[in-house]
Amino acid sequence: MGDNMFIDEVKITVTAGNGGNGAVAWRREKYEPAGGPSGGDGGEGGSVIIVASDNIHTLMDYRYKRVYKAQNGEDGRKKNQFGAKGEDIILKVPVGTLVRDEETRNVIVDLRHKNDQYVIAKGGRGGKGNARYKTSTRQAPNFAQPGRKGENKEVILELKLIADVGLVGFPNVGKSSLLSIVSAAKPKISNYHFTTLEPNLGVVRLGDEQSFVMADIPGLIEGASEGVGLGHEFLRHIERTRILLHVLDISGSEGRDPLEDFDLINLELKNYGKKLENKRQIVFANKMDIPGAEENLERLKEKLEGTDIEIFSGSVIRHENLNDLLWYLWNIISDFDEEYDYETSDEIFVEEKAFEEPLTVDVVEGNYIVSGGDLEYLVDSINFEDNESVKYFQNMLIKKGVIELLEKSGIKDGENVIIEDIEFEFIS
Numbered sequence: 511m512g513d514n515m516f517i518d519e520v521k522i523t524v525t526a527g528n529g530g531n532g533a534v535a536w537r538r539e540k541y542e543p544a545g546g547p548s549g550g551d552g553g554e555g556g557s558v559i560i561v562a563s564d565n566i567h568t569l570m571d572y573r574y575k576r577v578y579k580a581q582n583g584e585d586g587r588k589k590n591q592f593g594a595k596g597e598d599i600i601l602k603v604p605v606g607t608l609v610r611d612e613e614t615r616n617v618i619v620d621l622r623h624k625n626d627q628y629v630i631a632k633g634g635r636g637g638k639g640n641a642r643y644k645t646s647t648r649q650a651p652n653f654a655q656p657g658r659k660g661e662n663k664e665v666i667l668e669l670k671l672i673a674d675v676g677l678v679g680f681p682n683v684g685k686s687s688l689l690s691i692v693s694a695a696k697p698k699i700s701n702y703h704f705t706t707l708e709p710n711l712g713v714v715r716l717g718d719e720q721s722f723v724m725a726d727i728p729g730l731i732e733g734a735s736e737g738v739g740l741g742h743e744f745l746r747h748i749e750r751t752r753i754l755l756h757v758l759d760i761s762g763s764e765g766r767d768p769l770e771d772f773d774l775i776n777l778e779l780k781n782y783g784k785k786l787e788n789k790r791q792i793v794f795a796n797k798m799d800i801p802g803a804e805e806n807l808e809r810l811k812e813k814l815e816g817t818d819i820e821i822f823s824g825s826v827i828r829h830e831n832l833n834d835l836l837w838y839l840w841n842i843i844s845d846f847d848e849e850y851d852y853e854t855s856d857e858i859f860v861e862e863k864a865f866e867e868p869l870t871v872d873v874v875e876g877n878y879i880v881s882g883g884d885l886e887y888l889v890d891s892i893n894f895e896d897n898e899s900v901k902y903f904q905n906m907l908i909k910k911g912v913i914e915l916l917e918k919s920g921i922k923d924g925e926n927v928i929i930e931d932i933e934f935e936f937i938s
Contacts, residue, residue, distance in 0.1 A: 519668045520572045521612055526660025527555030527580040527596035529634035532642070534654045535588030547651055548590050549640040553583030555633030555660040556596030560609060562621035563602040567674050567722045567843065568713050569667055572603075580631070583657060586639040596633055604669055612664035622670075630665060634658035635867060635881070643877075643928065653875040658867060658882070673711060673725035674843045676751030678779075680771050683759040684796040684826040686710065689726045691826060692836060714836055722843050725751060753790040753842055755835075760807050760823065761800035768795070768806050769813060790842065794835060795823035869911060871919045878921050878936070879928045880912055889930040 530552025537548045558580050578601060584593030609618045609630060619628040637655035644651055677685040693712025715721040756775065758768040772793070779786040793814070795807050807823055814821060822838070824831030867882040888906055893899040907913050916927065921936050 519666060520569050521576065521664060521666050522572055522601075523577045523662070523664050524558040524599075524601075524631040525577075525579040525662045526557050526631035526633040527582040528659050529553070529555045529636040529657030530583035530585040530593035530596075531656045532637035532639035532654030533586035533588060533593075534640045534652060536650075537589075546649070547640040547644050548588055549654050550586035550588070550591045550593065551639050551642065552586045552636030552657045553593035553595045554636050555583045555657070556580030556598045557629050557633045557660075558599045558601065558631040559627055560601045560603055560607075560619070560621065560630050561627040562605045562607060562624055564605055564624045565719060565844075566602050566604050568604065569607070569669055570713060570715075570721065572667060580633060580660065582660075583633065583636050585657075586636070586654070590639070590641050593636060598633075601630075603667055606670045608668040608670055610666040610668060612666050615666075618665065631661040631663055634660040637872075642931070645933070653877055655874070655879050655881070656872055658870065670750075673751045674722040674753065675714075675724045675839055676754050677724065677726045677757055678754050678775055679757035680759075680766070680775070682764060683757045683771075685726045685757045688757060688794070688796070688826045688832075689724055691829060692832060693724055714839075716836060716840055720840060722840060724755075727751075751789075753792070753839070755839065756791055756793045758793060758795050758810070759797050760795035760810065761797040761803040762806060763797060763800050763802075769809055772810070772813075791819055792835075792839065792842075793819055793821045795821060796826050798823050798830065799825040799828055869915055871915055873919060877926045877928055877933075878916055878919060880916070881929075883910060885910075885912075885929055889932060894932065 532552050533549035535547070535549040537546045558578055578599055580599045581596035583596045586593050603621060605622065605624055605626075607621045609621070609628065610616065611618055618630065619626075621628065635658045637657045640651045640654045642655075643653065677689065679685055689710060689712050693714045710726040712724050712726075713721050714724050756772065758772060759766070760768050762768055776787060779789075793810070795803070795810060797803055798807070803823075807821075811821060820838070822831060822835045824835070826832070869880065869882040869885075872879045872881075888903070888910075892903045894903075912929075916936060917938070921927070923935075923937055925936050927934055927936050
């Protein structure tokens with residue numbers, strides 16, 4: 511694959527920012543000689559968010575930059591000041607991008623509509639400052655909680671919308687030549703009437719953030735809509751494009767009438783169904799440098815008078831009038847606000863797993879601080895004045911692996927455990 515060819519799949523590494531550490535600080539006010547804890551919490555790390563944008567049409571940018579890291583949260587400060595949250599990173603991808611887990615190949619999210627977004631790597635939680643650990647029995651906690659690490663993932667971005675512009679037309683009309691000249695694609699250019707099943711794809715780059723994908727769809731023959739020859743494969747690919755560029759050999763150099771060719775292809779589109787005949791269509795009358803072309807162009811203009819089909823004419827081989835055509839196509843694509851819907855294969859499994867912060871134990875100044883998982887929710891749901899509720903809490907700590915984790919961390923009987931805003935002595 512050449513450096514500038516169509517990129518429909520690319521692997522990237524995303525790392526969310528770490529949470530800031532909680533601060534250990536003390537009040538030093540004039541009228542409070544005893545002071546008190548005043549260390550603020552650390553800020554949350556920035557997240558990496560993937561957003562589907564209709565201004566981007568290729569995954570080209572991700573070919574050159576593969577690693578993305580969000581900003582860390584700031585550490586907490588004195589006077590109960592919290593650290594600032596780390597900035598998120600927004601990764602813009604084309605509409606129709608699947609995000610896969612690199613290891614399992616499972617689909618994490620399917621961004622099929624404009625402005626769909628997903629937090630692909632969540633920032634780490636900020637650590638609690640020592641002000642959070644003051645209790646009636648501990649007036650001067652000399653410890654704080656470190657921030658959590660942000661998520662790190664390797665993911666694959668895969669583009670399912672095959673192209674913005676699909677080239678249609680009979681074989682040998684100049685589609686492959688056009689694609690090779692206006693993009694960096696290197697399609698096989700052959701003089702035969704049956705082409706390969708797979709479309710050739712190329713990126714047409716007009717300027718910064720002004721690129722679109724063009725596909726040379728396999729050549730059509732009569733009867734395609736009935737499954738003859740390459741028929742249904744050809745028409746299935748056309749479904750996955752936004753607009754059609756119909757290339758005609760306007761000179762009729764192979765003894766064919768370009769107007770008949772035009773009608774035949776449009777008949778096939780109509781017969782296939784799925785409203786293919788309603789797709790926006792622009793005609794490029796090619797081979798204007800060959801005798802007979804002018805007369806046929808006039809006939810074509812008469813035929814299409816009163817329709818909304820725009821005609822461009824020129825010569826692919828001589829690069830005549832291609833620039834105007836490309837900018838016209840770009841302007842249509844830029845204004846395209848129709849949501850593109852495509853079918854995903856039956857094999858695709860979208861992961862439903864929500865991000866859950868892993869259980870961790872921080873040993874600080876002889877205190878075992880446990881956080882992560884859904885412990886915050888668990889603590890909030892317990893009535894510590896009720897024996898049955900406390901027993902349930904103890905059982906849940908075993909079930910969730912908290913006790914095992916504490917033992918692995920080296921805790922001994924009688925040492926102090928802190929979970930959220932409760933604390934207790936460990937008894938095995």
